[in-house]
Amino acid sequence: MTSNLETQLLALREEGEKAIAAADTLESLEELRVKYLGKKGSLSVLLGGMGKLPAEERPKIGAVANTVKEALQTSLDRQRTALEAAKIQAQLEAETLDVTMPGIYYPQGRVHPINGMIDRALDIFVGMGYTVASGPEMETDYYNFEALNTPPDHPARDMQDTFYLPDGNLLRTHTSSVQIRYMENEEPPIRIVAPGRVYRRDNVDATHAAVFHQIELLAIDEGLTFTDLKGTIKVFLQAMFGELPIRFRASYFPFTEPSAEVDLQWNGRWLEVMGCGMVDPNVLKAVGYDPEIYTGFAAGFGVERFAMVLHQLDDIRRVYASDLRFLRQF
Ligand code: 2NL
Numbered sequence: 001m002t003s004n005l006e007t008q009l010l011a012l013r014e015e016g017e018k019a020i021a022a023a024d025t026l027e028s029l030e031e032l033r034v035k036y037l038g039k040k041g042s043l044s045v046l047l048g049g050m051g052k053l054p055a056e057e058r059p060k061i062g063a064v065a066n067t068v069k070e071a072l073q074t075s076l077d078r079q080r081t082a083l084e085a086a087k088i089q090a091q092l093e094a095e096t097l098d099v100t101m102p103g104i105y106y107p108q109g110r111v112h113p114i115n116g117m118i119d120r121a122l123d124i125f126v127g128m129g130y131t132v133a134s135g136p137e138m139e140t141d142y143y144n145f146e147a148l149n150t151p152p153d154h155p156a157r158d159m160q161d162t163f164y165l166p167d168g169n170l171l172r173t174h175t176s177s178v179q180i181r182y183m184e185n186e187e188p189p190i191r192i193v194a195p196g197r198v199y200r201r202d203n204v205d206a207t208h209a210a211v212f213h214q215i216e217l218l219a220i221d222e223g224l225t226f227t228d229l230k231g232t233i234k235v236f237l238q239a240m241f242g243e244l245p246i247r248f249r250a251s252y253f254p255f256t257e258p259s260a261e262v263d264l265q266w267n268g269r270w271l272e273v274m275g276c277g278m279v280d281p282n283v284l285k286a287v288g289y290d291p292e293i294y295t296g297f298a299a300g301f302g303v304e305r306f307a308m309v310l311h312q313l314d315d316i317r318r319v320y321a322s323d324l325r326f327l328r329q330f
Contacts, residue, residue, distance in 0.1 A: 135178035171199035220296035
């Protein structure tokens with residue numbers, strides 16, 4: 001005989017399965033789970049009546065209750081999977097990217113002519129095996145002058161020519177101080193190139209700025225000669241300006257001996273573009289190198305001056321004025 005409780009269980013299963021199949025959101029599905037299978041759900045309530053059954057019917061009803069429970073759980077799982085898939089599908093459709101829509105325009109900017117110049121020069125030296133070195137813009141008197149064989153009465157050390165800070169330090173007047181620091185910390189062979197901002201107490205005009213950029217190179221090794229210096233400079237200048245005539249003219253710097261200026265024939269005129277020389281033995285001694293074993297060469301040039309020659313600029317102040325009509329040309 002089919003008991004009343006069994007009929008109710010089977011009816012619950014039918015009702016539950018219908019309701020679950022009709023659930024159209026994950027939230028309403030969860031409500032149905034609680035309603036049918038929850039602690040105080042319909043199944044629990046029905047099974048609460050088991051106690052009134054005759055003992056011999058209980059196992060059978062228990063088995064029916066289990067199949068009902070499993071059937072409802074299976075329906076719930078299947079419907080959850082289907083609803084989740086539908087939700088993702090709806091999201092994919094809603095978020096479809098229209099690749100034909102016009103984009104948002106972000107102005108790109110470009111490399112400043114001074115930085116472009118520095119990048120080009122460094123590339124050439126890195127191609128010759130040089131390492132880029134940098135150091136502080138605020139320096140001590142020692143690294144900027146004394147280690148560079150520049151005597152106390154040299155005009156560069158005058159208050160008129162250098163920015164001194166109240167504590168006795170100064171703003172570096174060349175990047176040579178970077179090379180002194182590098183030599184102190186490393187042993188030959190050395191090949192370095194030091195770009196950077198330098199400061200001079202100049203009156204600003206079309207060809208002078210108080211803050212400008214310099215690049216210096218330094219090579220120290222056993223057996224380096226003036227020929228190595230000339231070859232290096234020639235390769236560099238021709239990579240920079242093209243196959244133009246260059247000439248070396250005797251000159252003077254406190255930190256090199258002999259020293260020379262380098263001229264470049266540009267548009268039919270000789271232009272002075274660099275200074276250079278063999279590193280003075282006193283500079284090698286200052287960093288603890290034995291000048292009987294090592295020799296070296298060094299050179300320096302102003303980045304703005306190179307830019308003015310290459311780009312035919314009439315006034316150095318243009319490169320600092322941030323006038324977009326000017327900057328957009330590079
Ligand atoms: C110029 C000339 C020069 C150097 C820089 C140098 C550095 C060390 C030792 C020896 Cl650590 N020399 N630098 C040498 C000759 C010329 O620059 O006209 N610069 C704008």
